[in-house]
Amino acid sequence: xxxxxxxxxxxxxxxxxxxxxxxxxxxxxxxxxxxxxxxxxxxxxxxxxxxxxxxxxxxxxxxxxxxxxxxxxxxxxxxxxxxxxxxxxxxxxxxxxxxxxxxxxxxxxxxxxxxxxxxxxxxxxxxxxxxxxxxxxxxxxxxxxxxxxxxxxxxxxxxxxxxxxxxxxxxxxxxxxxxxxxxxxxxxxxxxxxxxxxxxxxxxxxxxxxxxxxxxxxxxxxxxxxxxxxxxxxxxxxxxxxxxxxxxxxxxxxxxxxxxxxxxxxxxxxxxxxxxxxxxxxxxxxxxxxxxxxxxxxxxxxxxxxxxxxxxxxxxxxxxxxxxxxxxxxxxxxxxxxxxxxxxxxxxxxxxxxxxxxxxxxxxxxxxxxxxxxxxxxxxxxxxxxxxxxxxxxxxxxxxxxxxxxxxxxxxxxxxxxxxxxxxxxxxxxxxxxxxxxxxxxxxxxxxxxxxxxxxxxxxxxxxxxxxxxxxxxxxxxxxxxxxxxxxxxxxxxxxxxxxxxxxxxxxxxxxxxxxxxxxxxxx
Amino acid sequence: xxxxxxxxxxxxxxxxxxxxxxxxxxxxxxxxxxxxxxxxxxxxxxxxxxxxxxxxxxxxxxxxxxxxxxxxxxxxxxxxxxxxxxxxxxxxxxxxxxxxxxxxxxxxxxxxxxxxxxxxxxxxxxxxxxxxxx
Numbered sequence: 212x213x214x215x216x217x218x219x220x221x222x223x224x225x226x227x228x229x230x231x232x233x234x235x236x237x238x239x240x241x242x243x244x245x246x247x248x249x250x251x252x253x254x255x256x257x258x259x260x261x262x263x264x265x266x267x268x269x270x271x272x273x274x275x276x277x278x279x280x281x282x283x284x285x286x287x288x289x290x291x292x293x294x295x296x297x298x299x300x301x302x303x304x305x306x307x308x309x310x311x312x313x314x315x316x317x318x319x320x321x322x323x324x325x326x327x328x329x330x331x332x333x334x335x336x337x338x339x340x341x342x343x344x345x346x347x348x349x350x351x352x353x354x355x356x357x358x359x360x361x362x363x364x365x366x367x368x369x370x371x372x373x374x375x376x377x378x379x380x381x382x383x384x385x386x387x388x389x390x391x392x393x394x395x396x397x398x399x400x401x402x403x404x405x406x407x408x409x410x411x412x413x414x415x416x417x418x419x420x421x422x423x424x425x426x427x428x429x430x431x432x433x434x435x436x437x438x439x440x441x442x443x444x445x446x447x448x449x450x451x452x453x454x455x456x457x458x459x460x461x462x463x464x465x466x467x468x469x470x471x472x473x474x475x476x477x478x479x480x481x482x483x484x485x486x487x488x489x490x491x492x493x494x495x496x497x498x499x500x501x502x503x504x505x506x507x508x509x510x511x512x513x514x515x516x517x518x519x520x521x522x523x524x525x526x527x528x529x530x531x532x533x534x535x536x537x538x539x540x541x542x543x544x545x546x547x548x549x550x551x552x553x554x555x556x557x558x559x560x561x562x563x564x565x566x567x568x569x570x571x572x573x574x575x576x577x578x579x580x581x582x583x584x585x586x587x588x589x590x591x592x593x594x595x596x597x598x599x600x601x602x603x604x605x606x607x608x609x610x611x612x613x614x615x616x617x618x619x620x621x622x623x624x625x626x627x628x629x630x631x632x633x634x635x636x637x638x639x640x641x642x643x644x645x646x647x648x649x650x651x652x653x654x655x656x657x658x659x660x661x662x663x664x665x666x667x668x669x670x671x672x673x674x675x676x677x678x679x680x681x682x683x684x685x686x687x688x689x690x691x692x693x694x695x696x697x698x699x700x701x702x703x704x705x706x707x708x709x710x711x712x713x714x715x716x717x718x719x720x721x722x723x724x725x726x727x728x729x730x731x732x733x734x735x
Numbered sequence: 736x737x738x739x740x741x742x743x744x745x746x747x748x749x750x751x752x753x754x755x756x757x758x759x760x761x762x763x764x765x766x767x768x769x770x771x772x773x774x775x776x777x778x779x780x781x782x783x784x785x786x787x788x789x790x791x792x793x794x795x796x797x798x799x800x801x802x803x804x805x806x807x808x809x810x811x812x813x814x815x816x817x818x819x820x821x822x823x824x825x826x827x828x829x830x831x832x833x834x835x836x837x838x839x840x841x842x843x844x845x846x847x848x849x850x851x852x853x854x855x856x857x858x859x860x861x862x863x864x865x866x867x868x869x
Contacts, residue, residue, distance in 0.1 A: 310785050310788060311779075329869065331869075475867055477867075479869075548815055552788075566814070569812065569813070569814055569815050569817075571817070572777075572815075572817050573868075605867065624868075626817075626868060627817040627818065627822075628817045628818065628821070629822060630817075631773065631774070631776050631777060631817055632772060632776070632822070634776040635772060635773070635776035667776070669777065670776065670777075675788050675815060676815055677869075678868075678869065712869035
């Protein structure tokens with residue numbers, strides 16, 4: 212067996228997880244592309260140009276904020292009674308009625324909340340962080356990975372199937388065994404084609420370090436990375452304690468638990484992760500403080516017409532009042548899932564492109580627990596329980612309120628068909644489903660549960676899905692069409708970015724489109 | 736191999752006092768029950784869907800047409816509809832489609848599990864799904 216260098220690092224990533232792959236990637240000099248860091252500088256004339264903005268989510272409010280600053284006359288139309296779009300937080304008093312008619316009012320204790328929309332901000336989403344800094348939104352760390360958390364996989368086989376296992380133990384064993392096997396390959400000369408003699412020695416040193424192998428035998432016999440069966444401590448008793456012994460490689464492999472190791476290795480999931488203190492909607496409120504006076508709330512867009520002189524948007528308020536607003540340009544941030552049902556005066560080609568995307572069914576549920584048993588009994592502070600239970604996806608523990616009395620757990624965060632199925636249940640049954648699943652991991656789950664608030668983005672009238680999902684074909688054909696204006700209509704939102712489903716995608720899409728409008732206005 | 740020896744003992748320790756929590760498959764549900772459990776959030780138990788959001792299945796011409804095209808839609812998804820290929824077995828999809836093709840006044844032939852299996856056999860192998868999205 213001779214491995215190419217590239218293939219070799221891919222294998223490392225697959226078996227050993229993030230740190231192995233990162234070490235390899237860095238060595239190969241792969242650079243990170245960074246998100247757009249700052250809004251476009253709109254110098255020149257903008258004064259008096261009217262722009263109607265459809266949707267007061269992050270894309271719409273970004274457009275309104277930057278264009279207004281440059282002297283444009285902005286009018287924002289928002290269907291909901293509040294700004295933010297998907298940037299929402301459910302806390303006491305928050306209400307939602309989904310398309311099935313299920314009405315819920317959040318009754319968490321004062322100070323507790325769940326971000327049922329976006330919930331984390333990667334450190335390299337500099338566009339989002341630009342506005343949190345600008346608007347004084349206090350950030351705190353979001354624990355996106357936790358070595359102490361459990362992996363609970365029940366679809367696999369063997370001794371570890373269907374039981375919670377600490378992630379650090381699976382990670383240590385997978386890295387150890389992978390390093391040992393690679394060291395054996397090197398010893399037998401299998402990698403001689405990929406390594407110079409000097410690299411060979413360095414590589415062995417790396418494997419010993421990476422897998423915590425015995426330097427003499429280059430075998431994996433366990434490591435204190437796994438934690439202790441008898442914790443180490445003071446004096447001679449417990450003194451050095453007793454390190455927990457490794458699982459077998461077979462148990463790690465056939466349990467599927469290793470699948471959890473790479474689940475946070477993608478660029479978007481890497482440390483450091485942030486969240487706004489007190490709820491994600493503080494970002495929405497930051498924007499709203501600046502552009503709220505431009506927003507017409509509780510108003511649905513019904514029709515848009517345009518000619519070579521301008522656009523006119525017809526709307527209807529929840530109070531039944533109808534009206535229209537004329538403008539020179541339109542920035543439309545309505546999700547394509549919703550927009551395709553609105554009478555939109557655009558070309559047939561543009562309309563056909565709008566149908567080239569699908570939207571993800573997405574569920575979340577917040578479960579208020581009367582005691583932070585995950586911290587007190589399991590020593591898990593934030594992070595996710597990794598699981599293959601259908602309809603659950605992740606169980607996530609709060610990254611705020613450490614060592615307090617109560618907390619809100621994210622009981623499920625699931626997508627696709629699994630989400631569609633769970634969302635068919637009435638809210639009480641969704642909560643029962645989530646609690647039963649969590650009980651398999653934490654014996655204290657059901658007895659600690661107090662109240663729940665669930666949200667399904669595909670059942671939200673003004674979203675009809677959590678985020679846009681582009682097929683390769685859609686990206687190649689429909690996406691480029693929608694990124695360009697149709698006449699005087701410019702689309703913006705996460706759906707028109709490669710940072711889909713993230714707030715940064717919405718912001719940067721808006722930046723790009725208003726840059727185009729401004730260039731056009733100045734060229735005229 | 737050193738690893739097997741040591742880890743064998745570990746596995747014994749870990750198994751002490753804990754039964755494997757493998758859940759047996761639930762009793763088979765009817766096509767109607769499975770439709771209501773899996774599909775009704777969007778298409779509604781009435782089959783009427785939600786206008787402007789989710790299509791009605793009652794009186795749906797496509798649904799009552801070419802069965803392979805319908806099976807393919809369930810397996811692969813379409814528009815806002817998710818793929819169900821990883822979530823539903825051939826027998827489950829056949830039972831659900833047989834139900835919805837004959838409910839609410841629809842009049843189309845039953846769908847056999849073998850038909851679903853045949854369409855599924857032509858799919859590309861599934862891509863591994865991540866545990867985290869956004």
